[in-house]
Amino acid sequence: MATRTKRPRVSGGRPAPGPSLCPALRQPARATAPPAAGPVPLFRVPSPKQSASPARARRHPRGLPGAGLRHSAHLSQVAQPGGGGEPDSDPVAGFLSWCGRVGLELSPKVAVSRQGTVAGYGMVTRESVLPGELLFAVPRAALLSPHTCSIRGLLERERDALQSQSGWVPLLLALLHELQAPASLWSPYFALWPELDRLEHPMFWPEEERQRLLQGTGVPEAVDKDLANIRSEFYSIVLPFMEAHPDLFGPSVRSLELYHQLVALVMAYSFQEPLEEEEDEKEPNSPLMDYLRMVATQPIPKGQEIFNTYGQMANWQLIHMYGFVEPYPDNTDDTADIQMVTVREAAVRGTKGEAERLQLYERWDFLCKLEMVGEEGAFVIGREEVLTEEELAATLKVLCMPAEEFREFKDRDGWGEDEWEEDRLTVTNIPKLKASWRQLLRDSVLLTLQTYATDLKTEEDVLSNKEAYAKLSWREKQALQVRYGQKMILHQLLELTS
Numbered sequence: 001m002a003t004r005t006k007r008p009r010v011s012g013g014r015p016a017p018g019p020s021l022c023p024a025l026r027q028p029a030r031a032t033a034p035p036a037a038g039p040v041p042l043f044r045v046p047s048p049k050q051s052a053s054p055a056r057a058r059r060h061p062r063g064l065p066g067a068g069l070r071h072s073a074h075l076s077q078v079a080q081p082g083g084g085g086e087p088d089s090d091p092v093a094g095f096l097s098w099c100g101r102v103g104l105e106l107s108p109k110v111a112v113s114r115q116g117t118v119a120g121y122g123m124v125t126r127e128s129v130l131p132g133e134l135l136f137a138v139p140r141a142a143l144l145s146p147h148t149c150s151i152r153g154l155l156e157r158e159r160d161a162l163q164s165q166s167g168w169v170p171l172l173l174a175l176l177h178e179l180q181a182p183a184s185l186w187s188p189y190f191a192l193w194p195e196l197d198r199l200e201h202p203m204f205w206p207e208e209e210r211q212r213l214l215q216g217t218g219v220p221e222a223v224d225k226d227l228a229n230i231r232s233e234f235y236s237i238v239l240p241f242m243e244a245h246p247d248l249f250g251p252s253v254r255s256l257e258l259y260h261q262l263v264a265l266v267m268a269y270s271f272q273e274p275l276e277e278e279e280d281e282k283e284p285n286s287p288l289m290d291y292l293r294m295v296a297t298q299p300i301p302k303g304q305e306i307f308n309t310y311g312q313m314a315n316w317q318l319i320h321m322y323g324f325v326e327p328y329p330d331n332t333d334d335t336a337d338i339q340m341v342t343v344r345e346a347a348v349r350g351t352k353g354e355a356e357r358l359q360l361y362e363r364w365d366f367l368c369k370l371e372m373v374g375e376e377g378a379f380v381i382g383r384e385e386v387l388t389e390e391e392l393a394a395t396l397k398v399l400c401m402p403a404e405e406f407r408e409f410k411d412r413d414g415w416g417e418d419e420w421e422e423d424r425l426t427v428t429n430i431p432k433l434k435a436s437w438r439q440l441l442r443d444s445v446l447l448t449l450q451t452y453a454t455d456l457k458t459e460e461d462v463l464s465n466k467e468a469y470a471k472l473s474w475r476e477k478q479a480l481q482v483r484y485g486q487k488m489i490l491h492q493l494l495e496l497t498s
Contacts, residue, residue, distance in 0.1 A: 144171075151173070169233065175266075203227060334382070337381075350439075366398065396441060454483070459487065462480065
């Protein structure tokens, strides 16, 4: 009988390979007025402490729709920032002048300004904007990518030698070269970059601080994997390539520290050409259109900052990839993970004797065969939904079913579509699950809570004490919000399984 399988969710999240950098634009997404949980500003000069400008992204993002109307105007409408004024040599003025030279088109209804923005420079509406209206269009030639940089011929010839797990090496090499090239086309763009030594991604925190503040959240493990992969990629591919071309890469850019910083920028500000939904498993698209366009997806009133939403993202992903979080309860897409191996451990602890333990491992192996679980996978629980519903339902069912039922189940090599529908697992129906399922889930939640260094009451005491909260460092506040949001979801599960 046919089975229905799905690969387990693996901790950590990274964009698709082969990204490009668009000045002040991270995703080829459609612009919106800010949704309830808060998006990411357009034309944002990255700010390391921008906790008021959150983003969102679900674990299984889909390709985003493409271009809209072509109505636009030349980049001449620039609002002058108030408060203190700015000299003519302001890098933003230089950047905007450069935008005009390279053909970036800006709607007359929007302006780049410091007034009315979350932090730093943003894009603000001069007039009301309707859904479908073009906000700006960037020529493909102005996008910084391996195909547009000044060493594109070399990168293309050496393409096979530059293959890597991340798929980012060609873009990172393009960045490394253009950063130190005196006549780089993108110099006005680089002038707006943040100070690279002030990036607040956890990968730049001291290891002791990262572990102390984020223990149990999954972030330290994700960062450790990133750092190991970055180091391996740098020393095995990037550095040898730069040393082989000393005329193109000076000593100042042959630095692992700089490479770390550029990876963080690519992680936060690059974008991937979207695929059609039915093409999700194919290789990323090559650039085909002449322009990258940003269009409004909903009405935006006059005077509002315009935002580019990353998608639906949990706080641990936000801090991992972008260096900030949304304070509780603003992030309605926050989630908590229960490691798949934690459920296995909870089940093992409930066995009586060696025979039962071996039988349980047999069931686990069968779930692995069905690709329902994995050693690095996690069950993902949101406030109102179970994002890994099928995987969790299958695991609870198989680990808790009577021995005779499991033998029949195994002989049939799983179950069919109709049987899946009988075992729907949602947050609202958790209290209605079989007692054995609820107990296993509860035991797994309790084990998960033990991985944190503090309990929920400790977090609540700090959050409820304004004086104590104000004394925390910025990192401590961000980490507290990550931990608290996850623990609230886990404690909700405890209530539902009691």
